[in-house]
Each structure stands twice: as structure tokens, then as C-alpha cells.
Amino acid sequence: MARVVLTARVPGGAAGRLAAAHDLVHRDVDSPTPRAELLAAVAGADALACMLVDRVDDELLDAAGPALRVVANVAVGHDNVDVAACRARGVVVTNTPGVLTDATADLAIALTLMTTRRLGAAERRVRTGEPWGWSMTGGLGTGLRGKVFGVVGPGAIGLATARRAVALGMEVALSGRSEPDPVAVDRLGARVVGLDELFETADVVSLHCPLTPQTHHLVDAGRLASMKPSAHLVNTARGPVVDEAALVRALEAGVIAGAGLDVFEDEPRVHPGLLAREDVVLLPHVGSATVETRAAMADLAADNVLAVLAGQEPLTPVRG
Ligand code: GLV
Ligand code: GLV
DSSP states (O other): OOEEEEOSOOSSSHHHHHHHHSEEEEOOOSSOOOHHHHHHHTTTOSEEEEOTTSOBSHHHHHHHOTTOOEEEESSSOOTTBOHHHHHHTTOEEEOOOSTTHHHHHHHHHHHHHHHHTTHHHHHHHHHTTOOOOOOSSTTOOOOOTTOEEEEESOSHHHHHHHHHHHHTTOEEEEEOSSOOOHHHHHHHTOEEOOHHHHHHHOSEEEEOOOOOTTTTTOBOHHHHHHSOTTOEEEEOSOGGGBOHHHHHHHHHTTSSSEEEESOOTBTTBOOHHHHTOSSEEEOOSOTTOSHHHHHHHHHHHHHHHHHHHTTOOOSSBOOO
16 A cells, blocks of 8 residues: 545545545645645655645655655646656656646636626626616626637647637637647637737737746736737636736736736735726636536546556656
8 A cells, every 4th residue: 555645625536546545645624735734744655646736846855755656736737846856756747637628718718708798897896785777888898709819828728718719709819839739720710820919919818828937927018018908818827927017007007908817926815906906807716616627637636646556657647
């Protein structure tokens, strides 16, 4: 029996399956593990199934020791894991691609609708008891049909979001580090453009790229200035892809029309300049937060742990 550490409560059967096969140390709590507790828990572990809020770096790998064989991140993004440090020690890293594609794409569209239709502000008005009544010109948003939906990072989630945007009558522009699947591009009737053109022409810019040193602050003051004043920014990727202070300044100056954000630079802190604004929609990193998706993510992480501990190939290794 190997020692397996699971750092948070997860829905579904994943914890039970790990416990049936191995010596499971499960912090069955619905909040991030404090760092000191995490470092103590991993000592001597053979496998770690961790959350995107758990930082896996040399310090943690030292605390774990040489038995550690696999780090299974229960997330598709893996910027919290130092993959090179893991590889240097022969530790396999896995993530959870695929199973959260639809949930995250749904949320990107939800944010698109919320920000372009100003629904956050509208909902707050009803709740606060402020007098309101139907009016012809009150609370007007902007429509999506015929507008350009710009996807930065046309991987699985970006393309799934683009499909939904097409269903809303939008035209799709794609831009990314690597060429998107030509069949998917064709089916979407999408244009593949450079990043500059995407920011200059899109009515909604939706971020789906991973957080890497190259994408850190990809959306900075210059990029925001290149967007249309009527455009909206949607971020369901990772907070640090956007320079949050620059975004606040751009919104204040009317450089862009609004933003829908599910992720922030320094979670769970949110820039106070965003909290005060009516033209932004702010969600607490819930892109993959459906019962079905979170259970599937935990299951896939468990399957990766079980495979590596059984001497088999992991199902979804991170090659980075
Ligand atoms: C969520 O943010 C994920 O990367 O899975
Ligand atoms: C990343 O930017 C990608 O090409 O998907």
C-alpha cells in the first residue's frame, strides 16, 4: 500500500477509490490546506493529489522526499506546479484536461452575456430595493449577433467556447501560440489572426491560454488600449494573464466597455478598483464548478494516481 495524500474534499467517488487501494491521507475539508499542514502531510508520500491552490515547488518536493512518484493536479491549469522541478526528481505530473471543457466554456459564455447585457448591475439593482420599473432605454446592454468573439488560446476550452459563440450568431477569431485544429477552424467558420488583430477587432476578447511566463500580463495597458472602446474582456483562464491594475485604469478611462472575470491576479484578493465598478462581473473562480465536472476531475486525478502507482502510464500527463 502506498501513501496517497489528497488535499481537499472532492465530490464523487474518487476519495473512496483511493482509500480502497492505498493508505489515503485525506484532508476532507472544503478549503485550501495551510502551507505548513501541506508540507507536513506530504512527508513520505508516494502520491499527491492536489488542488490549484496548492503550490508544488522545490520546498514541497523536499518535504515530500524521494518516495514521491506522482503529482496529480485536480485542474487543467498547472501553473501552481513546478513541472521542471518535478521532472528533475522523476516525479510524474498530471492534470485534468477534457473533463472540464464544457463547464468552463459555459461559464465563459455566461460571463460574456452578463457583461455585455450588464446583468450583474441589473441584478444588484433589484436586490438592493432601489426603485426600478420597465423602461425603454434603461439598463441597455449590447447584442452579440454579428459581433466578433475573439478567442486567445484556441485549445479545447477556447474552441468549445467559440462553438457556443457561433450559436449566438457571433463571428469567431482565434489567436494562439500554436495553430488550432484546422477541422475545428473550418467548422466554426473562424478566422485565425495574429494577437494584435484579435485585440483590435474583437467585440469580446475571451482568454483561454495557460498561464506561463509568456502569457503573464499578456493583457496589459497597451493591449487594452488597442481594443475597441465598445469591447468587453472575459477571463476564465488565470488572473495573472491580465494586468489587473491596468484593467482598472482602462475601465475608469472608458478604454473598454466592461469585463467579466472568473479569475484574479492574487486570489482570493480582488483589486478594490474592480469591486467598486458596475461595468464588471466578478465571479469567485467557478469555471469548472459543477457537481458532474468536479467529480470527473477528481476521478481523473485518482485514475492518474492509481495508474502511476501500479507502474502504468498516466492517463493525462503534463508534458512541459
Ligand atoms: C481551473 O481553474 C482549472 O485549471 O482546472
Ligand atoms: C495557447 O496560447 C494556445 O495556442 O492554445
